Amino acid sequence: MKAIQVKQTGGPEAMELVDLSVPQPKANEVVVKLTASGVNFIDVYFREGRYKALPPFVLGQEGAGVVNAVGTDVTLVKNDDRVAWCGLMGSYAEYAAVPADRLVPIPDGVTDQQAAAAMLQGMTAHYLSHDTYPLKRGETALVHAAAGGVGLLLVQMAHNIGARVIATVSTEEKAKLAREAGADEVILYTQSDFEAETKRLTGGKGVDVVYDSVGKTTFEKGLNVLRPRGMMVLFGGSSGAVPAFDLIVLSQKGSLYVTRPSLNHYIATREELVTRSSAVFGMIASGKLKLRIEHTYPLAEARQAHRDLEGRKTTGKLLLIP
Ligand code: NDP
Numbered sequence: 001m002k003a004i005q006v007k008q009t010g011g012p013e014a015m016e017l018v019d020l021s022v023p024q025p026k027a028n029e030v031v032v033k034l035t036a037s038g039v040n041f042i043d044v045y046f047r048e049g050r051y052k053a054l055p056p057f058v059l060g061q062e063g064a065g066v067v068n069a070v071g072t073d074v075t076l077v078k079n080d081d082r083v084a085w086c087g088l089m090g091s092y093a094e095y096a097a098v099p100a101d102r103l104v105p106i107p108d109g110v111t112d113q114q115a116a117a118a119m120l121q122g123m124t125a126h127y128l129s130h131d132t133y134p135l136k137r138g139e140t141a142l143v144h145a146a147a148g149g150v151g152l153l154l155v156q157m158a159h160n161i162g163a164r165v166i167a168t169v170s171t172e173e174k175a176k177l178a179r180e181a182g183a184d185e186v187i188l189y190t191q192s193d194f195e196a197e198t199k200r201l202t203g204g205k206g207v208d209v210v211y212d213s214v215g216k217t218t219f220e221k222g223l224n225v226l227r228p229r230g231m232m233v234l235f236g237g238s239s240g241a242v243p244a245f246d247l248i249v250l251s252q253k254g255s256l257y258v259t260r261p262s263l264n265h266y267i268a269t270r271e272e273l274v275t276r277s278s279a280v281f282g283m284i285a286s287g288k289l290k291l292r293i294e295h296t297y298p299l300a301e302a303r304q305a306h307r308d309l310e311g312r313k314t315t316g317k318l319l320l321i322p
Helices: 041-048 112-132 149-161 172-181 194-201 219-224 248-252 270-285 299-310
Strands: 002-006 015-019 029-039 062-070 082-086 095-099 140-143 164-169 185-188 207-212 226-234 257-259 293-298 317-321
Touching: 002 299, 015 299, 029 082, 029 112, 029 299, 041 299, 062 112, 082 112, 112 149, 112 226, 112 270, 112 293, 112 317, 140 149, 149 164, 149 172, 164 172, 164 194, 172 185, 185 194, 194 219, 207 219, 219 226, 293 299, 299 317
Parallel strands: 140 164, 140 207, 164 185, 207 226, 226 257, 293 317
Antiparallel strands: 002 015, 029 062, 029 095, 029 317, 062 082
């Protein structure tokens, strides 16, 4: 089978198209024939070596497809079921072996591509807005990189809850998409100072929560736009890692809360995985959550997909099609 492998971590060229044998399922595993593989920023971190995996490894954390073979102990799924998963390495490939209890069924009304587009980023937007800081109607959220994969979904969920959404993006095209997703205000943070703008837009009161996936270039100013006892949810570092900082700053800026959550801890049990994925699939099937699958690439073009993602050229979801 074809797969995208990293033998030595580095830039996009570290990804090589290789021929590997199709995996065989262990007793608790299922081999899935992929129809779509999601591209996520976390793949860049693993490829670069910022997050650690032992080379050589097949990249990719998210996929959807059809059950091709089941291990001897598997009862949850059977051959030909449509399934999806995320959070396990190895989806940039034609086939992947996945523990059966990490797979979820794809319901009618949701396509394989939609499932591959929604598992990681959709469940992330869901836990951020419903659990990490459960937004309420009338509250205000600042969402950075709002036209990105997670961003567009988070804006929609926050809007559907009834929160006021202030979004940041880098270009006019992205601003339009953020508005269409439900952002009430959009700031081009590459052209104007988002701290000053957010203060102005909230009449100096500040926002209840900042959802920050950009990190290095936004974190510190984000603390300045929170209301007293507001929450900074730092969930990524697309611009780089946030440097260490003195906790006393949180007191000085208004008894703030900071958390650095990861999806894995919000889908740790099978029950939570199934409940959360069902909630997201339900939003898609009912039309409440729109996916923007703007960029699909053949598996062999994974390098270009990464270049585009890192180059801030993309909006919404990127998929690799094996
Ligand atoms: P995105 O589609 O959001 O792409 C990243 C975006 O970040 C870009 O489009 C760009 O938007 C913005 N950005 C700002 N500065 C930079 C920079 N210097 N270089 C590159 N991009 C920059 O990616 P994803 O939706 O896949 O992921 C978003 C973030 O969320 C990532 O940091 C990822 O690691 C994190 N994440 C965290 C999870 C968790 O559970 N903690 C789960 C899923 C994702 P613009 O041009 O508008 O500035």
